Amino acid sequence: MKGIVFREFGELVTARFGEATWDALITESKVPSGGAYTAVGTYPHEEAVALLTALSRKTGVSPDDLLKAFGEHLFGVLSQRFPFAVAGHADIFTFLESLDGVVHVEVRKLYPDAELPSFVTRWQGDVFVLEYRSQRPFASLADGLLRGAMSHWGGRYELARHPLGRDGAREAIFELRRS
Ligand code: HEM
CATH class of the missing domain: 3.90.1520.10 (H-NOX domain)
Structure with missing residues (x-):
């Protein structure tokens, strides 16, 4: 999965739960990248699953609900970054x-x-x-x-x-x- 997705996930977690929570997720989920995601890099999607699972444990919110909330936010990010995708659709x-x-x-x-x-x-x-x-x-x-x-x-x-x-x-x- 592209780093842009991981970075946005990190931004959202930081905005909602604070930087300490994001740092704790990286440590607890033991992701091989160590959380150093670059926008153009590619990382195993298993890292996203591990981070989601760790966040779910911390918040008590199911991974599915977390993923849904993230998806809703991500649409706004993607449509701004790739305006061609939404342009012209009535x-x-x-x-x-x-x-x-x-x-x-x-x-x-x-x-x-x-x-x-x-x-x-x-x-x-x-x-x-x-x-x-x-x-x-x-x-x-x-x-x-x-x-x-x-x-x-x-x-x-x-x-x-x-x-x-x-x-x-x-x-x-x-x-x-x-x-
Ligand atoms: C503005 C419009 C959109 C753009 C520019 C866009 C772009 C992208 C990008 C860059 C990725 C990451 C690919 C990767 O990590 O390797 C992705 C993945 C994905 N996209 Fe889109 N997307 C758009 C809209 C949507 C919508 C509306 C849906 C839902 C119906 C969707 C469903 C997904 C899913 C579920 C993934 C994760 C990969 C997977 O499930 O296998 N996308 N998209």
Whole structure:
């Protein structure tokens, strides 16, 4: 996973819980990088899981809820850093349709070693369906990113999530509709 994601996670943890907590997470989770993340570096996603687990132990908040909250925050960061991704989309649906074939493709051009999930989208009546598949267990991150996108475009939506596969963390179906 790219350092930009780790750095943002570190910033958010520091802002919400303080620098001492972030330092303690690095020590307790024994991440091989020692927490020295650079934006363009690439680090094993297991480090993110270890940090999340340590933060969950400290706060009593589940790793899934932490990941969701982080995803929501991360959407704002990514949309500012990569304005092309959100520009020109009048609504969230055309944006999400462009995620797999345009947004993450451009991300891969910038970071050839990026580890990206895949998305398939379709309309089912008035429900927009997005299937998430990844080698990494980050469906809750996708959930949070979707919530970030929902607030970016405004309006009222209902979001439902159905787990797929072994644990629902690597594959999930999201259903989004206007309410
Ligand atoms: C502004 C739009 C977006 C940009 C520029 C963007 C870019 C990125 C980048 C740079 C990464 C890190 C890749 C790596 O660590 O190697 C990433 C990962 C990821 N993206 Fe996006 N993303 C965007 C929107 C979204 C949205 C809306 C979703 C959810 C539906 C999403 C789902 C994910 C997930 C879950 C990952 C973690 C990797 C995985 O699950 O396998 N992204 N994205």
